[in-house]
Amino acid sequence: DQQVKQNSPSLSVQEGRISILNCDYTNSMFDYFLWYKKYPAEGPTFLISISSIKDKNEDGRFTVFLNKSAKHLSLHIVPSQPGDSAVYFCAAKGGSGGSNYKLTFGKGTLLTVNP
Amino acid sequence: DAGITQSPRYKITETGRQVTLMCHQTWSHSYMFWYRQDLGHGLRLIYYSAAADITDKGEVPDGYVVSRSKTENFPLTLESATRSQTSVYFCASRRTGLDYQPQHFGDGTRLSIL
Numbered sequence: 001d002q003q004v005k006q007n008s009p010s011l012s013v014q015e016g017r018i019s020i021l022n023c024d025y026t027n028s029m030f031d032y033f034l035w036y037k038k039y040p041a042e043g044p045t046f047l048i049s050i051s052s053i054k055d056k057n058e059d060g061r062f063t064v065f066l067n068k069s070a071k072h073l074s075l076h077i078v079p080s081q082p083g084d085s086a087v088y089f090c091a092a093k094g095g096s097g098g099s100n101y102k103l104t105f106g107k108g109t110l111l112t113v114n115p
Numbered sequence: 116d117a118g119i120t121q122s123p124r125y126k127i128t129e130t131g132r133q134v135t136l137m138c139h140q141t142w143s144h145s146y147m148f149w150y151r152q153d154l155g156h157g158l159r160l161i162y163y164s165a166a167a168d169i170t171d172k173g174e175v176p177d178g179y180v181v182s183r184s185k186t187e188n189f190p191l192t193l194e195s196a197t198r199s200q201t202s203v204y205f206c207a208s209r210r211t212g213l214d215y216q217p218q219h220f221g222d223g224t225r226l227s228i229l
Contacts, residue, residue, distance in 0.1 A: 006157075102160060
């Protein structure tokens with residue numbers, strides 16, 4: 001059973017516009033959420049995170065929103081740049097069985113920003 | 116600042132062979148992790164370690180063995196490789212702290228089993 005879901009395998013946006021990447025989760029025990037960015041032939045790179053006690057966290061062009069009642073989070077990138085083209089993974093921490101420091105990842109969304 | 120390095124970057128081997136993937140980090144992070152990335156599955160946790168000599172299974176541990184005799188090294192061994200273990204393998208580490216600290220990843224090892 002997939003506990004972290006990224007239902008859009010890909011997303012294409014124009015340079016300068018907003019990119020919105022979505023993530024849904026099913027485990028209400030998750031208490032921390034992260035977004036990672038991955039370029040081809042490289043490892044994932046941490047981008048931004050949010051604790052479950054908050055509903056928004058902002059870092060420059062990147063903002064993560066958390067809606068706990070809907071078990072949904074989203075990553076907004078404004079303005080989008082061609083260098084943002086990458087695969088974005090949503091990840092969640094917490095859950096049962098001593099999972100307090102393990103991460104559960106979604107399958108990723110490929111973002112393409114067109115010049 | 117070398118960070119976290121994986122070796123080899125690419126490996127081709129045959130079914131039934133033993134192969135070891137190396138992971139080395141220079142941060143003295145307590146936690147280390149091994150993931151595999153496959154199309155349609157994202158990143159799945161194989162094994163993790165909270166400290167030297169402390170390891171535990173993740174989501175997909177079958178067919179893999181790990182050890183952690185030193186804090187900085189966390190090798191992953193496929194004792195008898197199978198084609199289903201063809202994948203890209205990522206090692207990660209994170210430090211402890213009052214607040215949750217994110218995992219930092221190596222650049223991966225692309226393993227092909229023929």
